[in-house]
Amino acid sequence: MTEQEYIQRAEALKPRLYRAALLYLGGEAPAVDAVDEAVYRGLLHYKKLRQPEFFDTWLTRILLNACNTELRRRRRELAVAELPETAAEEFDALPLREAIRRLPGELRAVVVLRYFQGLTLAETARALGLPPGTVSTRQRRALALLRLELTEED
Amino acid sequence: MDRTEEYTALLRDLEELPPALAGTVGRAKAKRRRLRLRRCLAPAGSAAAVFAAFVLAVNLWTPFALACGRVPILKELAAAVAFSPSLKTAVEHDYVQYIGQSRTDNGITVNLEYLIPDRGQLLFFVTVTGPEEMTHVMVHPTCTDGEGNKLEGYSASSQSIEPGVLSNAFSLTASRPDAVLPQVLHLTCQVSWRSGLREPDAVVEFAFPLDTALSSQGEIIEVGQWLELDGNRIYVDTLELYPAHARLLLEEDPDNAETLGGLDFYLTDGLGNRYEDGSASGTVSWGASYWFESPFFSPSREFTLHITGVEWLEKGREYLPVDLNTGEALAEPPEGISVSARREGNGTVSVAFYGPQSPGADETHYLFYQICPMSYRAPDGTNVDSLGMSHYDADALWWGTPDEQPLPEGYFIEEHSFSNYPWDTIEMGLCFTRRTYLQAPLALAIP
Numbered sequence: 001m002t003e004q005e006y007i008q009r010a011e012a013l014k015p016r017l018y019r020a021a022l023l024y025l026g027g028e029a030p031a032v033d034a035v036d037e038a039v040y041r042g043l044l045h046y047k048k049l050r051q052p053e054f055f056d057t058w059l060t061r062i063l064l065n066a067c068n069t070e071l072r073r074r075r076r077e078l079a080v081a082e083l084p085e086t087a088a089e090e091f092d093a094l095p096l097r098e099a100i101r102r103l104p105g106e107l108r109a110v111v112v113l114r115y116f117q118g119l120t121l122a123e124t125a126r127a128l129g130l131p132p133g134t135v136s137t138r139q140r141r142a143l144a145l146l147r148l149e150l151t152e153e154d
Numbered sequence: 155m156d157r158t159e160e161y162t163a164l165l166r167d168l169e170e171l172p173p174a175l176a177g178t179v180g181r182a183k184a185k186r187r188r189l190r191l192r193r194c195l196a197p198a199g200s201a202a203a204v205f206a207a208f209v210l211a212v213n214l215w216t217p218f219a220l221a222c223g224r225v226p227i228l229k230e231l232a233a234a235v236a237f238s239p240s241l242k243t244a245v246e247h248d249y250v251q252y253i254g255q256s257r258t259d260n261g262i263t264v265n266l267e268y269l270i271p272d273r274g275q276l277l278f279f280v281t282v283t284g285p286e287e288m289t290h291v292m293v294h295p296t297c298t299d300g301e302g303n304k305l306e307g308y309s310a311s312s313q314s315i316e317p318g319v320l321s322n323a324f325s326l327t328a329s330r331p332d333a334v335l336p337q338v339l340h341l342t343c344q345v346s347w348r349s350g351l352r353e354p355d356a357v358v359e360f361a362f363p364l365d366t367a368l369s370s371q372g373e374i375i376e377v378g379q380w381l382e383l384d385g386n387r388i389y390v391d392t393l394e395l396y397p398a399h400a401r402l403l404l405e406e407d408p409d410n411a412e413t414l415g416g417l418d419f420y421l422t423d424g425l426g427n428r429y430e431d432g433s434a435s436g437t438v439s440w441g442a443s444y445w446f447e448s449p450f451f452s453p454s455r456e457f458t459l460h461i462t463g464v465e466w467l468e469k470g471r472e473y474l475p476v477d478l479n480t481g482e483a484l485a486e487p488p489e490g491i492s493v494s495a496r497r498e499g500n501g502t503v504s505v506a507f508y509g510p511q512s513p514g515a516d517e518t519h520y521l522f523y524q525i526c527p528m529s530y531r532a533p534d535g536t537n538v539d540s541l542g543m544s545h546y547d548a549d550a551l552w553w554g555t556p557d558e559q560p561l562p563e564g565y566f567i568e569e570h571s572f573s574n575y576p577w578d579t580i581e582m583g584l585c586f587t588r589r590t591y592l593q594a595p596l597a598l599a600i601p
Binding site for chain 2: 007010011014015018019022023028029030032033035036039040042043044095096097115116146147148149150
């Protein structure tokens, strides 16, 4: 992959990366920062990407690392507590956007990638480094908590 | 609205993209340019490094207090400090002096916008604009008081910044606790963007009163506890908390077999907030003080210190002799570290240390550490100057030369270069002889 190809593909993926970061981090500025960081790290390492067909999941994975780093670093400011899976009533009472942010981390990642970044189940599994079956299970649990009726194909 | 309708509406909301996203690739390229620059050039101390971290001693003269109103906080400044929890919190508390001065010379304009001061450091936020081909720029300040006297007790450091972007271009750091600030600070700034020039591209001057009401704030917490740490004894003396950074002051038992080379740690407060080591100005330690993100604005004063790693330097092993003909170390190198050396055709000698990056490193997070503190001795005991030092990750050592050899995944190289070095051996200073990572952090409650 040439640098020009990397830039073109990163530019094309950028809106989806931003949407995922926004849901993860909850604010425009930190989301832009996370996308910036992901695109920068990708720029440093695109030559090491052996299978360009996995570009989207590769850069998404870098973005998730950036988001998680940001969450750890800004724990004080963000201070959004995750709710346990038993807190069904609390999830019901929250607007969808807030409910997603307060999902347990492993469920939130699946929902964001599948239903807001538009990755397939297989791509989500690759981006998260999980077996597809695990992603499918987490997806069902997350959708149930959010009371969202979306199929696996959505 | 049911959940499905909410989902549809949320998807629609998310279609709107912020204008700032348009510059992502440009910012990534600029950041990469700065990284390359840092890799290529030596850090502070190398006279040859025009664009490297720049250190100069400056004097302090008269103490003064100046009342200052609240300043307009621009979104730009919030973005410029977003990388640092301490600075971000300081800005949120209006802990900023607005300067707002602009000077132009030779087609280059320097806007000195903001200062974040505290007792230990002054961080200057600047925007520089100039010729279109200027891709990065450094601003080197010389500081004097109102009467033209050079300041003492502070050192200045600069970093390469991107033109047109508000950035912490340079900082002044107190090198002793009794350093005081003058009433009025004069800055003569040399602005350089073209490497290899003897003269700066522009010189601009600023003068402004310092808001010492801000810079005088701070709090000292006495700790006074001994710690058994990895076979040695350490005395935790005090915590110094300032609005924009904090310091942990340690002392060592003189009977220890090893001296403390470095410390990895974090602090937590009673609310569960975590403050990492290191600081926004890049200072990690200064003498016996270790810098960390500041809990100054936290309402809690119940702190716990968590030590996660430590570097030790065995007494008597402060230098490692290296044979420049065979390329091999003539004594035991630091634990886990290998050494190699080679002579270039042009008379340059290079010595490389290589070893695994710190735990937690991956292909997108480099975790290098310093092995040699840039102190070197010739066989006759005289000090040696280097051309510079650089850290980088690489798949191979001496890449592209007949001596090329592959390196394991996750390794990094620390390379030192010397010009026209006549001897067959060199003694390389060491920062440590062993490093320990504590699986379970050592916790110390601070009353």
